[in-house]
Amino acid sequence: MKSPLTATALFLLILFTVWALPVGTARADNKKYKRTVERYTMPDVVLINQDGKKVRLTALLKSDQPVVVNFIYGTCTTICPVLSAGFVNLQNKSAATGQMPKLVSITIDPENDSPKVMKDYLKRYRAKPGWDFLTGSRTDIDLVMRAFDAYIPDKMSHYPLNIISSPKDGTWIRLFGIMSSRELMEEYQGVPRK
Numbered sequence: 001m002k003s004p005l006t007a008t009a010l011f012l013l014i015l016f017t018v019w020a021l022p023v024g025t026a027r028a029d030n031k032k033y034k035r036t037v038e039r040y041t042m043p044d045v046v047l048i049n050q051d052g053k054k055v056r057l058t059a060l061l062k063s064d065q066p067v068v069v070n071f072i073y074g075t076c077t078t079i080c081p082v083l084s085a086g087f088v089n090l091q092n093k094s095a096a097t098g099q100m101p102k103l104v105s106i107t108i109d110p111e112n113d114s115p116k117v118m119k120d121y122l123k124r125y126r127a128k129p130g131w132d133f134l135t136g137s138r139t140d141i142d143l144v145m146r147a148f149d150a151y152i153p154d155k156m157s158h159y160p161l162n163i164i165s166s167p168k169d170g171t172w173i174r175l176f177g178i179m180s181s182r183e184l185m186e187e188y189q190g191v192p193r194k
Contacts, residue, residue, distance in 0.1 A: 033160075033177030035187070040163075040172050043143040047106070047136035050118040055134060057144065060104060066191040067102045067165045068184075071150050071158060072133075073109035074117040079160050082178060084125050086162065089181035090188060091128045101188060103131040106144055108155045110135045148172075168192040 042061060046054050061067050068090065072080035087103050094101050107113035113121075118133035135141070145151040152158050162175040164187060175187055 031183070033175050033179045033183070036174045036176075037166075038149070038163075038172045038174050039170070040147055040149070042147050043140070045136060045140040045143060047134040047140060047144075048115060050115050050122055050133045052115040055132070057134070060132065060134075061165060063102055063165070064167055064194045065099070065102060066167060066188060066193070067104060068188060069104045069106065069148065069163045069165075070161060071108050071145065071148075072105050073107050073155055073158075074113045074121045075109070076155075079158060079178075083160060083162065084121075086179060086181050086184045087131060088125050088127065090184055091131065093181075093185055094188075095128070100128065100130040105131070105133045107133065107135045107141065108145065108152065108158055110138055110141045149174075162187075164188060164191055166191050167194050 042058050044056065044058050046056050049055050061069070068087070070083045070087070072083055084105070087105070090101050090103070107118065113133075113135045115135070118135060122131060122133055136144075142151060148161075148163055150161055150163075159176065160178050162179065162184060164173040164175070165171075166173060169192070173187060173191060175184070179187075
């Protein structure tokens with residue numbers, strides 16, 4: 001029979017071993033998302049933001065800083081809140097550096113996501129300036145989803161996807177799967193700037 005002291009010592013040894021592992025080693029083995037580097041060509045469509053203003057997508061995505069894009073919808077109760085929480089945390093953690101990230105959410109439910117619905121959604125998440133939520137015609141939204149290889153025929157079957165532009169070389173970092181806020185922040189910070 002083991003004494004309580006031995007069990008405690010064993011627990012502390014395991015805890016210290018896990019704590020002492022390099023962060024990169026522990027994280028690399030536990031990633032639950034897939035990272036690829038892609039090239040996308042954006043359609044030159046005009047969408048509408050949460051303020052009811054027309055926005056040319058290609059102009060919005062053009063930046064010297066990385067732009068993070070995701071696909072959500074206003075009444076989603078599954079994946080969208082997780083993706084949106086990642087955006088909020090990215091904004092909150094970046095605020096300290098003085099460089100707010102440029103975030104773009106594109107609705108996959110343009111039939112229901114009016115500017116008012118999108119504005120209310122952003123208020124619910126306490127979004128700061130720099131996070132745009134876009135809608136448009138079904139045709140234009142489908143063009144954008146196809147351009148990002150994110151098209152799905154039914155909003156209920158959409159998947160967790162964050163895509164970050166790399167302004168230095170024009171590529172996009174595709175992050176497929178559920179990510180922690182820390183992982184999203186690390187991916188964002190790791191993107192080469194111009």
